[in-house]
Amino acid sequence: MASEPTLTRAEEVAAFIARTPxxxxxxxxxxxxxxEMTAIMPFQDKLIGNITIRAIHGGAxxxxxxxxxxxxxxxxxxxxxxPPRPINLTIDYLRQAHAKDLYARATITKMGRRMCSVQxxxxxxxxxxxxxxxxxxxxxxxx
Amino acid sequence: xxxxAAAAPEPWQIMRQNMEIITLGIPWGRRLGFRVTRVExxxxxxxxPWKERLVGDPDTGVIHGGVLxxxxxxxxxxxxxxxxxxxxxxxTLDLRIDYMRPADPRRDIxxxxxxxxxxxxxxxxxxWAYHESRDRVIxxxxxxxxxxxPRPMNTMRPGNGE
Numbered sequence: 482m483a484s485e486p487t488l489t490r491a492e493e494v495a496a497f498i499a500r501t502p503x504x505x506x507x508x509x510x511x512x513x514x515x516x517e518m519t520a521i522m523p524f525q526d527k528l529i530g531n532i533t534i535r536a537i538h539g540g541a542x543x544x545x546x547x548x549x550x551x552x553x554x555x556x557x558x559x560x561x562x563x564p565p566r567p568i569n570l571t572i573d574y575l576r577q578a579h580a581k582d583l584y585a586r587a588t589i590t591k592m593g594r595r596m597c598s599v600q601x602x603x604x605x606x607x608x609x610x611x612x613x614x615x616x617x618x619x620x621x622x623x624x
Numbered sequence: 625x626x627x628x629a630a631a632a633p634e635p636w637q638i639m640r641q642n643m644e645i646i647t648l649g650i651p652w653g654r655r656l657g658f659r660v661t662r663v664e665x666x667x668x669x670x671x672x673p674w675k676e677r678l679v680g681d682p683d684t685g686v687i688h689g690g691v692l693x694x695x696x697x698x699x700x701x702x703x704x705x706x707x708x709x710x711x712x713x714x715x716t717l718d719l720r721i722d723y724m725r726p727a728d729p730r731r732d733i734x735x736x737x738x739x740x741x742x743x744x745x746x747x748x749x750x751x752w753a754y755h756e757s758r759d760r761v762i763x764x765x766x767x768x769x770x771x772x773x774p775r776p777m778n779t780m781r782p783g784n785g786e
Contacts, residue, residue: 502679503688506655529651533779538652539716540694547690564681567689569722574715 494518494552497564504548507541511552518556520549520585529580537578539613542603546572546585546615550599553587558597558621565619568596578612581605587615597621636665636706638780645782646702658695658735666707666739670699672753673732685729689763692733693721696751696765699737704747704769707739711775714747719767727762731755737765745771 488496491513498504498511509522522528522545530538547570554565587601598618602611639646640663647653647660656678662669672687672695680688697719704714727733736758737751751765752758 500682501688502677502682503690506677527651527655530653532649532651538650538694539719540656540690540697541652543693543697543719544688544690547688547693563683566726567721567723569720570689570693571718571720572693572716573718577715 490516490556493560494555497552497555498548501548501564503544507545507548509545509548511549513556516556518553518586520545520552520587522583522585524581524583534577535580537580537583539572539574542574542578542583542613543572543615545583546587546601546603546613547617549585549603550587550601550615550617551619553589553599553601554597554619554621557589557592561621565597565621568618568620570615570617573614574612575614576610576612578603578605583612584608592621595620595622634665635708635711635775635777635780636663638711638777639663639668639702639706642781645780647698648782649779650698652694653698656691656694658698660699660702663702663706666703667736668699668702668706669734669736670695670702671732671734674730684726686726687729687733689721689723692723692727692753692763693719695733695735696721696737696753696763697767699735700739700749700751700765700767701769703737703739703749703751704771705775707742707747708771711777711780713772713775714769715772717746717768717770719765721763721765723763724761727753728755733762747771
């Protein structure tokens with residue numbers, strides 16, 4: 482084990498977001514409270530998918546949810562050397578995401594030695610009315 | 625039926641003639657920088673260029689999976705729209721992505737999508753992302769799209785703000 486100063490898990494999540502170009506491109510950040518985390522993607526014009534109805538692009542929401550799920554894996558697993566690699570994912574688009582901030586939370590359904598299963602959902606006005614949900618599997622060790 | 629009906633272009637024909645504007649009304653599509661390169665009825669091809677800002681792992685320079693989500697979502701949606709005989713807006717109901725292998729860093733990704741079934745309300749699509757050919761795919765996608773309100777044909781041509 483390296484004898485570098487150990488980062489807290491919250492710091493690991495922050496470092497993951499800070500060094501991941503796509504997370505920076507989306508403008509997302511994560512607020513960690515103990516073992517809970519909320520990801521925030523402030524609205525920006527470049528995230529729009531349809532200029533007529535000014536809805537956020539499904540692909541941008543999908544990427545935001547995938548990054549939220551990865552950050553949650555960092556928080557749960559701790560000390561990962563590489564970002565968890567996606568195996569597959571399913572995204573359900575439930576409602577239109579309007580031109581305002583988007584929030585997301587992820588839950589680890591199962592953490593295995595090699596793989597883990599994660600659910601995540603994004604919402605805007607009401608937590609109980611998710612805009613988009615994600616179900617994903619990631620590799621957490623080796624490849 | 626009549627000659628007039630035969631002469632009226634179908635949505636996919638208008639899309640083929642105006643491929644460069646397909647991503648014009650899609651700011652996030654422009655940010656990803658992908659292009660549609662070929663359109664047939666119910667079938668489209670496109671390119672997603674590698675860009676530094678789209679990287680998911682700075683140690684490897686591999687593009688983030690979320691970029692493929694956006695790219696394949698758009699290709700599937702375009703394939704869905706191109707399969708219809710009257711122009712309609714479509715919206716993603718769900719999208720499933722399987723990652724077969726990581727993309728090579730600093731290399732463009734090619735993609736193709738097809739709409740393989742249509743009902744009155746839903747388009748069912750498949751898509752593939754790869755560097756050379758479908759024999760060695762990076763990711764596959766399956767998406768279902770809701771068929772929504774009619775889309776004015778002029779929104780598929782340049783100069784209409786869309």
